[in-house]
Amino acid sequence: MATSLPSVLISIPEGVLDLSWGHPSPRLHALDVFQRAAAHAWATTRAATLQYGAEQGFGPLLNALAAFLSQQPAYRMTVAPESLFLTGGASQAIDLACTLFAREGDTILVEEPTYYLVSKIFTDHHLRVIGVPTDADGLCADILESILADPSQPKPALLYTIPTYQNPSGSVLSLERRRALVDLAQRYGFLVLSDDVYQLLHYGPPPPPPLVAFDDTGCVVSLGSFSKILAPGLRLGWVQAHPTLIRRFMATGMVASGGGLNHMTSTLVHAVLDQGWLAPNIDMLRTTYAARVQALAAALRTHLRDKVCFEAPGGGFFFWLTCPPHVDTAALLPLAQEAGVSYRPGPGFSPSGGFSNALRVSFALYEIDELEEVVKRLAQVLTK
Ligand SMILES: Cc1ncc(COP(=O)(O)O)c(C=O)c1O
Structure with missing residues (x-):
């Protein structure tokens, strides 16, 4: 019998590039x-x-x-x-x-x-x-x-x-x-x-x-x-x-x-x-993610210069973007989703609810061309 129960943890609405997940993109699975x-x-x-x-x-x-x-x-x-x-x-x-x-x-x-x-x-x-x-x-x-x-x-x-x-x-x-x-x-x-x-x-x-x-x-x-x-x-x-x-x-x-x-x-x-087989797999992941870090950092510098501060990470899955103090990243999220992009607002990472002007984006789930597109969409919202 057909079932509508999900097979995997996340489902992303059609047309949205969702940077809120630290999950590897499909081609990175060592099938x-x-x-x-x-x-x-x-x-x-x-x-x-x-x-x-x-x-x-x-x-x-x-x-x-x-x-x-x-x-x-x-x-x-x-x-x-x-x-x-x-x-x-x-x-x-x-x-x-x-x-x-x-x-x-x-x-x-x-x-x-x-x-x-x-x-x-x-x-x-x-x-x-x-x-x-x-x-x-x-x-x-x-x-x-x-x-x-x-x-x-x-x-x-x-x-x-x-x-x-x-x-x-x-x-x-x-x-x-x-x-x-x-x-x-x-x-x-x-x-x-x-x-x-x-x-x-x-x-x-x-x-x-x-x-x-x-x-x-x-x-x-x-x-x-x-x-x-x-x-x-x-x-x-x-x-x-x-x-x-x-x-x-x-x-x-x-x-x-x-x-x-x-x-x-x-x-x-x-x-x-x-x-x-583990070492070559890690090497492949390092090469892939390193290229994504470079591409995402370059896109952020091109499209969001002066609008966000960040340090490109030397490893791991995440960029932490800090906007000017008046920006409320949680309040902007619905607008971002309308523009076809999603991210994780800062306050979720804080036991005291701080970092209201910060957001986390992950490059793990998307390829370089998608990351460039996603930053353009983010810019439509954060530069308003
Ligand atoms: C810091 C950190 N710890 C733990 C996990 C989850 O690890 P595991 O899949 O081994 O439970 C994650 C996944 O995003 C993570 O970022």
Whole structure:
């Protein structure tokens, strides 16, 4: 029987170019790679593919992933298989970390601005979300320190940060601040949830190593994902942390009852790594996205000069555009949609509803010619 139930997360109205989604464009999906990987996994892993998986995750993938990350210029550290735990993606890992390391009513600190969808996970866990200011170098560690030292402020259980190619701002936390943040977590006794899903997507020189590289006591949980470097439909990612924290993830009731997370997909992704197909896929994505960053930046300079300020990102998926203070990007959105373009207004990224004159656009879903067209449409609205 025909069904009208949707197959994928988003549907975009005909005629609209919607820059609000960080989803890869259709031609970037590694369809052939997965066809070959499936054949390889069935031939090699056989019946174990369909069994309950090991608590930490599929062993061969843990080994292959540790070796892969250890070779990446963006990691610059040796990643031990004992420091990894396979997850159903970064979102699921954040949810699990909240279950394991926070209680209802606890405080979680986040960047201002932060990834707009993550807040829902924190409110699902009844956490109190408080913003910490950021600048071009990421989270302001000095302001964080004054918040932590202030006895009138609640002591946080967690701090959530996206240190590399931040969503939405594209900023990269400086090396100095990375060290300072880990030091503060150790001194004040909170856990850092470091969302590193864009760590490997650099379009120029690699970023500083992830925060977990500076943690020798177990105060950082790094969240990695295959969503941005392979395919989001896999729902597969990993946690990298001190082995004492990894044991906490392995001991969760969900794993005790259901086995390691996303086991069968892990066998497929293991085949991709084992055959050496992941690195070329990431290279292809870097080349594609780098060209889009250049094209979008050039179009913004041509059509919106003086109307928006931005820094072209060195990696990740997003441009954060700041308009003059009187512009209300949420109020302009219906007009933009009438002009055939959509974006994500700034206040959605702020726990306190700030950034009313900012907007986030993503280049992940569109090709260069579409990005040029989209900026022309945006200009019709923002230059009024
Ligand atoms: C910062 C950030 N974290 C997490 C996610 C989602 O990751 P996953 O697909 O692994 O759940 C996204 C996707 O847009 C993101 O931008």
